[in-house]
Amino acid sequence: xxxxxxxxxxxxxxxxxxxxxxxxxxxxxxxxxxxxxxxxxxxxxxxxxxxxxxxxxxxxxxxxxxxxxxxxxxxxxxxxxxxxxxxxxxxxxxxxxxxxxxxxxxxxxxxxxxxxxxxxxxxxxxxxxxxxxxxxxxxxxxxxxxxxxxxxxxxxxxxxxxxxxxxxxxxxxxxxxxxxxxxxxxxxxxxxxxxxxxxxxxxxxxxxxxxxxxxxxxxxxxxxxxxxxxxxxxxxxxxxxxxxxxxxxxxxxxxxxxxxxxxxxxxxxxxxxxxxxxxxxxxxxxxxxxxxxxxxxxxxxxxxxxxxxxxxxxxxxxxxxxxxxxxxxxxxxxxxxxxxxxxxxxxxxxxxxxxxxxxxxxxxxxxxxxxxxxxxxxxxxxxxxxxxxxxxxxxxxxxxxxxxxxxxxxxxxxxxxxxxxxxxxxxxxxxxxxxxxxxxxxxxxxxxxxxxxxxxxx
Numbered sequence: 011x012x013x014x015x016x017x018x019x020x021x022x023x024x025x026x027x028x029x030x031x032x033x034x035x036x037x038x039x040x041x042x043x044x045x046x047x048x049x050x051x052x053x054x055x056x057x058x059x060x061x062x063x064x065x066x067x068x069x070x071x072x073x074x075x076x077x078x079x080x081x082x083x084x085x086x087x088x089x090x091x092x093x094x095x096x097x098x099x100x101x102x103x104x105x106x107x108x109x110x111x112x113x114x115x116x117x118x119x120x121x122x123x124x125x126x127x128x129x130x131x132x133x134x135x136x137x138x139x140x141x142x143x144x145x146x147x148x149x150x151x152x153x154x155x156x157x158x159x160x161x162x163x164x165x166x167x168x169x170x171x172x173x174x175x176x177x178x179x180x181x182x183x184x185x186x187x188x189x190x191x192x193x194x195x196x197x198x199x200x201x202x203x204x205x206x207x208x209x210x211x212x213x214x215x216x217x218x219x220x221x222x223x224x225x226x227x228x229x230x231x232x233x234x235x236x237x238x239x240x241x242x243x244x245x246x247x248x249x250x251x252x253x254x255x256x257x258x259x260x261x262x263x264x265x266x267x268x269x270x271x272x273x274x275x276x277x278x279x280x281x282x283x284x285x286x287x288x289x290x291x292x293x294x295x296x297x298x299x300x301x302x303x304x305x306x307x308x309x310x311x312x313x314x315x316x317x318x319x320x321x322x323x324x325x326x327x328x329x330x331x332x333x334x335x336x337x338x339x340x341x342x343x344x345x346x347x348x349x350x351x352x353x354x355x356x357x358x359x360x361x362x363x364x365x366x367x368x369x370x371x372x373x374x375x376x377x378x379x380x381x382x383x384x385x386x387x388x389x390x391x392x393x394x395x396x397x398x399x400x401x402x403x404x405x406x407x408x409x410x411x412x413x414x415x416x417x418x419x420x421x422x423x424x425x426x427x428x429x430x431x432x433x434x435x436x437x438x439x440x441x442x443x444x445x446x447x448x449x450x451x452x453x454x455x456x457x458x459x460x461x462x463x464x465x466x467x468x
Contacts (some may be wrong), residue, residue, distance in 0.1 A: 018064040019079040020135050020288055029292045032057055040295045043177075043378070046141040046285070048292060059287040062136045065186075065348055069247040070436070072188040072346030078135030080289070080351040081183060083305045132301055134351035136184075136286035139293050140177060142378040147357035148172045151374045154385055163388040166361045166372060176360075177378065179294065179353035181255045181302035184283060185313050187248040188346035191321045194241045197442070198333030198456035202234035206450075232450045235333050241441035242328065246321050247434040250283045251427065253313055255304040255351065277384045278377040280430040281354050285379075299353060306349055315466030316427050318342040323428040324435055326461055334459025355379060363388050428464060 029039050031050035042049040047056040066072045155162060155170055209225050321342060329335065355378035363370050374385040 014074065016074065016076045017079055017082065018076060018135070020062065020064065029290065031055055039292055041139055041293050041297075043140040043143045046139040048290075059290045059293075062286055062288050062350070065350065066346075069186050069188050069249055069346075069348075069434075070245070072186060072348055074346055076346075076348040077306070078350040080133055080135040081306060081349045083307075084303065132299075133291075134181065134289055134302070134353050136283075136350060136352045137179070137289050137293050138281055138283060138286045138352060138354050138379060140297065140355040140378045142355075142357065142376065142381060144172065144175055144177065144357070147376050147378065148175055150376055150381060150383065151175070151357075151359055154374055154383065155387075158387050163363070165363075166388050169361060170359060174359055176358050177297040178356050178358055179297055179299040180356055181300055182352050182354050183253050183255050183304075183306070183309060183313075184350045184352055185248075185251045185253070185317070186348040186350075187246075187251065187317050187344055189246045189248065189317060189321065190244075190343045190345060191246055191318070191325070192241070192243045192339070192341040193322070193325065193337050194339040195335050195337035196445070196456065197238045197240040197329065197331035197335045198459070199236045199238065199331050200233050200333050200454060201236050201447075204232045204234070204450065206230050206232045230452070231454070232452060233333070233454050235448045235451050235456065237445040237448060237456070238331070239441070239443045239445055240329070240331070240335065241439075242325050243439040244321075244325065244435050245437045246324070247436075248317055248320055249432045249434075251313060251316055251320070251431050252279060252281070252283070252425075253309050253316070255302040255309070256300050257303050257308075277425055278356060278375060278382050279425045279427075280380070280382075281377060282379050283352065283354070286352055293353075297355070302351060312466050314342070314344070316431075317344075317466075319428040319464055319466050320431050320433055321435075322461060322463070324433045328435070328438060328440075329461075331461075332454075334455045335461035336456060336458040337460055361388065427466065 029048075030037055031039060031053060033055035034050060034053040036050050036052035038051040039048055040051060041047075042056060045056060047058045049056045065078070066076060151170070155167055159167060207227055207229050210228050211223050211225050214222050214224055318340065322337070322340070357376045357378050358373055359375075360371055360373040363372060370388075372386045372388045374383065374387075376383045
């Protein structure tokens with residue numbers, strides 16, 4: 011980022027602001043999780059914060075680097091204590107700008123919000139409000155537990171109460187890219203399929219343990235494939251590419267398996283981030299948040315790999331190579347990029363089990379916008395062992411056992427950034443020149459096909 015960087019600031023108000031109802035002036039305001047809007051508890055008037063402003067909306071016009079003020083490098087404030095006078099009762103209230111974004115006056119309960127985008131990692135550029143109530147999330151999770159109740163650990167089920175369900179805002183970075191891509195390689199197209207019959211021999215034993223051999227017929231498919239020299243050069247606009255900015259969740263596959271439960275919340279994506287609103291800490295009332303502790307420089311390289319993944323997978327729609335493509339050259343140039351930080355809402359029920367390898371965290375989590383869910387559920391070991399013994403005795407049950415075991419643990423799921431990210435491709439230049447015809451290929455995919463590979467999967 012050597013070029014001039016434009017900083018977009020969302021809020022120019024005072025550091026501590028008291029949110030008032032635009033209808034009656036009351037300061038008793040909180041989020042209505044059913045509508046996703048702010049609601050006055052006095053007059054019941056509902057209103058929504060203004061949309062995120064100041065950013066380039068037409069990604070095709072994006073040039074250089076634009077960074078939201080909330081996405082600037084984190085700088086711990088030497089003295090983050092900010093003091094204000096409560097308008098409700100006159101008491102002097104303090105906030106630590108390095109740790110807290112919302113509080114209430116301990117005398118009159120007037121809400122006080124930290125709204126200036128100080129470089130502490132707390133105040134983002136946008137927020138996506140909760141739109142699934144606690145009661146609704148509880149019922150959704152309850153259905154999962156009921157389905158898995160036979161093998162689920164008793165403590166995990168007994169501790170599942172609505173009071174143990176927590177609403178959390180998780181910190182993410184959103185990246186918009188105006189890019190240009192060039193892909194060159196060899197494409198394969200299946201033009202004919204043959205069924206090839208051949209004979210194999212197997213050894214058998216008779217009643218007197220005599221070894222005999224018998225022949226049997228087998229079939230396999232073989233393919234005639236045309237190879238093409240193919241190129242695609244195109245402009246691409248990528249909007250709202252997401253990455254977590256919680257360092258504990260980055261590179262979760264590299265941590266020990268018993269620690270992975272805290273690292274898979276990104277699998278709850280996609281979120282409907284197009285409905286984000288301008289930051290207001292009032293949305294935090296009744297919810298907790300995890301502070302961002304990662305800067306752009308820590309994730310920019312992987313985000314570029316993710317952007318290239320998106321380009322590689324999206325251009326597949328323009329290609330007619332059912333035997334795959336071996337891209338030998340991939341170029342991805344960023345003409346313009348725009349970074350924003352955002353808080354995304356999640357409901358979480360967690361349970362910590364002590365093991366010989368240390369504490370293992372299990373959880374059920376739900377996207378508080380789309381209701382996408384992910385979970386890891388602890389097994390009742392006694393039932394598990396008994397059933398395992400039975401399964402080894404009965405091979406058919408072994409398959410059922412394996413499928414059931416996998417259904418209790420979703421830690422290896424991943425965010426499909428290459429498919430879920432919104433993208434627009436324009437100005438496509440195409441080249442497809444026939445090279446040669448290959449007959450009777452044993453595989454229906456050409457050698458070294460890589461048009462569906464993933465490079466940016468953290």
